Amino acid sequence: MLRRVLSFGVVFLALIGVSALVGQSAYADWEEDHPLFSAYPNADLEQAQMYDYEKFSFPASVVDVSQKNPQFTKVDAIGDVYWHNYDMENVSSVKVYENYLAAAKQLGFKELFACALDACGDEKQARELGSLVAVRGDVYNHHRNPYYWLGEKDTPKGKILVAWFVGAYEDSVSLQQVIVETEPLQTGLVKVDEAYANKPATATEVAPLSEEEKAKDHSMLPRYPGAKLRNHHKVDTETVTIPVANNATDKTPLKLTGDLAKHGYTMQNVSTLKVYENYKAALTTAGFSFISQCELEQCGTEKQASDLGDKVSIENSVYNWYRKPYYLLAKKSLPTGNVYAAIFIGGYEDEVGLQQIILEEKAVQTGLVSVNADELKQQIDADGKALIYGIYFDTGKAEIKTESKPTLDAIAELLKRNSDLLLYVVGHTDDTGDGAANVTLSKQRADAVVAALIKEYQVAANRLQAQGVGPYAPAGNNTSDAGKQKNRRVELVKRLR
Missing domain, CATH: 3.40.1000 (Protein Transport Mog1p; Chain A)
Structure with a gap:
């Protein structure tokens, strides 16, 4: 003051x-x-x-x-x-x-x-x-x-x-x-360098990236020249929801499962338009087709544009980088599966923020974790139960598939080593379809496991009791493929008598 x-x-x-x-x-x-x-x-x-x-x-x-x-x-x-x-x-x-x-x-x-x-x-x-x-x-x-x-x-x-x-x-x-x-306007304060004005346009020089920085980018879509990596993460087989543009007729987001890569970049002294046009051209050249896109006011109000960017951002927030927005969602079909790219670009003052998702679609790979008798015993001793994901059935069926044998071998070995162990064999399903039908199916699958252990491994029948609870005791959510897979399981529950 x-x-x-x-x-x-x-x-x-x-x-x-x-x-x-x-x-x-x-x-x-x-x-x-x-x-x-x-x-x-x-x-x-x-x-x-x-x-x-x-x-x-x-x-x-x-x-x-x-x-x-x-x-x-x-x-x-x-x-x-x-x-x-x-x-x-x-x-x-x-x-x-x-x-x-x-x-x-x-x-x-x-x-x-x-x-x-x-x-x-x-x-x-x-x-x-x-x-x-x-x-x-x-x-x-x-x-x-x-x-x-x-x-x-x-x-x-x-x-x-x-x-x-x-x-x-x-x-x-x-x-x-x-x-x-x-006062009248005073002019002549700005001088023109005619020699500079007559020079041809030259590309902006950008210092090359180190190999360490290059490795942080997605190999399919490296960063814009001069961009700084703000944050990133890569996940092997994840389920992600990717939004469509605010001007889309059908605003249903895409729910996809595959290898996920998310990146956030910032750039200075460049427009959101130039960044957008360069990414758009790169994806077009690479053979991507555009599913959804918006430019400037097509992306809605400031809040709508900010909300759109938040859904692409690693941090679930674009902070101030939502002005002069652009968004594109593109797809390319490959022999190994579809690849999706979602890019939100927004500006704040002299800086541009870019949020990027690349999803390489693929099914969840199973069979990576082996089951043995010792591990099953440790789970039962610690939690009173062991979750089994290595017993396979066709959809809607209760016949055990042949690739389930290693898991059945481990359960039989567990019972052989621990002669006083009594078990409930409990079948579980995800929440797809009718609940009552799923309870019946889960019981039939538990019966099939008990029958196989008795017939093929000579386990005494009085040591095993089959039960099915269908979708009523989930281990994960039922809104993603990964969550549903957790729910489709057999549990071995320790029985006291």
Whole structure:
């Protein structure tokens, strides 16, 4: 906060004249009073800004706030714009206003518009009027007991316009001041290097990536030149939901299973458009077909675009990188299965953020984990049960497939080594189809396992009891292939008698 304790009145004017004030050099972070009008005694300068040659629209009427965009009569001026906000305590808004008004009249300013108290409209109108000239864009609570004045004066160097809004809140008064010193546009400040302008366009040079960084990218779709890898992960056989663009007629997302790679990149000093067109061209050249895509406003509102990007992002959030958005979802069919690429591109200030999913579709590979008697015994001792995934059946059938033999061998060995062990053999299914039918099927499969152990491995029948619970005791969710696979199992539960 900058304290100003200056005598109120006209500063410098009588000594050097208004013409000497117009056209002086200025800068954006203005931290002084304007030379034409000093601050009210003991006023605090809360904020000030200066713009060299800018257009400003002064309100010259009470503001109509009945419409979405407030309407008011405007007086436009172009020149050096000075914005000030002063705060004062233990003084009335009328005293501050009358002192500024007296100073303006002393200088010979002509009134263009003025209002006082109720003449400035209701509280909402008064606040809007003050906000139109406030350096912060809002007067907040300082809209009570309002006064507003707009005037102008011709000078040898051009016209000067000044506006004040004075409003009160509790024991403080806030004054918003705008002064525009009109002037013709000064050109010739920017010089052209004609030699550079005549040079042919050259590609942007980018430092080559290290082998370590290259290895982090997906081999099918490396990063944009100069991009920085923000985060990434790769998963062998995962189920993922990939969104379609917000402008799609059918907004059902794709649910796919396969090798998953997710990447997040950032790039500087490049547009979202250029990044998008390059990825689009690369996928087109590689033979991908586009399932869904959107550009800019086609991607919906800012929130809709942000939500779309969140679904592609590793962190489930694109943070600020959702402006000027582009999205594409593409597919290519290969002998080994389909490959999908989803890319969301958004910008923030001078930076572009890119979220990328590549999914190489494939079935879940099974048989990677072998079962032996010792492992089964450890599970039963620890949890009272062991989950078995190595007994296979055809869909809807209860006949054990031949590839189940290694698992049956392990169960038989477990029972042979532990002669006092009694087991419930419990069949489980996923939630596909009718629940009652699944219970029956799970019981039939448990019966088949018991029968095989008795017949083929000579296990005593009184050591085994078959039961089926269908989908009613899941080990995973039933909304993905991986979850359903966990639910299709046999459990060996230790029986006490």
